[in-house]
C-alpha cells in the first residue's frame with residue numbers, strides 16, 4: 001500500500017555520459033527535486049541542474065573503493081523519502097538495464113514508498129552509435145542480446161550460458177565485459193561462434209576521450225590489453241559492426257565526471 005504522506009522516489013536514467021542524452025522528463029525531475037542520490041557515471045553537467053537547496057549524495061564507486069553497499073543505498077533512499085517530497089535516484093544509462101533499479105523500487109514499495117521509473121538511454125545502444133556502429137542491421141543482424149560479463153562475486157546473478165549465446169543471437173552487446181573478456185571469447189568460440197566475426201570494444205563512449213578498437217573476435221583481447229582499455233567499456237560482437245557509418249557519429253561531449261577512473 002502506498003503511504004501518501006511520504007515522498008515519491010523517481011528512478012531516473014541519466015543516459016550514457018553526454019548530458020544532452022538526458023530525457024526531457026529526467027531533466028524536469030532533476031530541476032525540481034528536493035533530494036538526489038547519484039552514481040559514478042553521471043557527469044557534473046547533469047548534477048548542476050539541481051536547485052541550490054537540493055540535498056545531493058554520491059553513492060557510486062570511488063577510485064579503488066567499492067560503491068556503497070546496496071543495503072545502505074536502500075536505507076538512504078528510505079530515509080530521504082520520509083523527509084523530502086520529491087527524490088531523484090539518478091543512475092547511468094537506463095535504471096532497469098544492469099542498474100539494480102527494480103531492486104531499489106521493490107525495497108521502497110515494501111515500505112509503502114511511491115516509486116516511478118524514468119527510462120534512460122542505455123550505453124549499449126548509444127556508445128556504439130557514437131562511433132556510427134548500428135547494433136542491428138537488416139543484412140547482418142536481426143537479433144541482439146544485452147548481456148553482462150560480470151557474474152558478481154556473491155554469485156547471486158544467474159550465470160551466463162555463453163556457449164548457448166554463441167549461436168542464439170546475431171549480435172551481442174556485453175556490459176562490464178572487460179575483466180572476463182578472454183573467458184567470454186573462449187566460451188563463445190567453443191559454442192560455435194566464428195573466431196573471425198567482427199568485434200568492437202568502446203571505452204567511455206559519448207564523451208571526449210572515447211576510444212574504439214575493432215578487430216576479429218579471436219584477436220580483440222590482445223588488442224584491448226595492448227591499448228590498456230579500462231572500464232567503463234562496452235564490448236560488441238556481430239557482423240553489424242561491419243556496417244559502421246563513422247560519418248554519422250555525433251561529436252562526443254566535453255564533460256567532467258565526479259570520479260576519475
Ligand SMILES: C[S@@+](CC[C@H](N)C(=O)[O-])C[C@H]1O[C@@H](n2cnc3c(N)ncnc32)[C@H](O)[C@@H]1O
Pocket residue numbers: 016017041091092093094095096097098099121122123124127174175176177202203204205206231232233234
Ligand atoms: C552497472 S552497468 C550500468 C549500465 C547502465 N544502466 C546502462 O543502461 O547503460 C555499467 C556498465 O555499463 C557500461 N557503460 C556505461 N556507460 C558507458 C560508457 N559511457 N561507455 C562505455 N561503457 C559504458 C560499461 O560496460 C559499464 O561497466
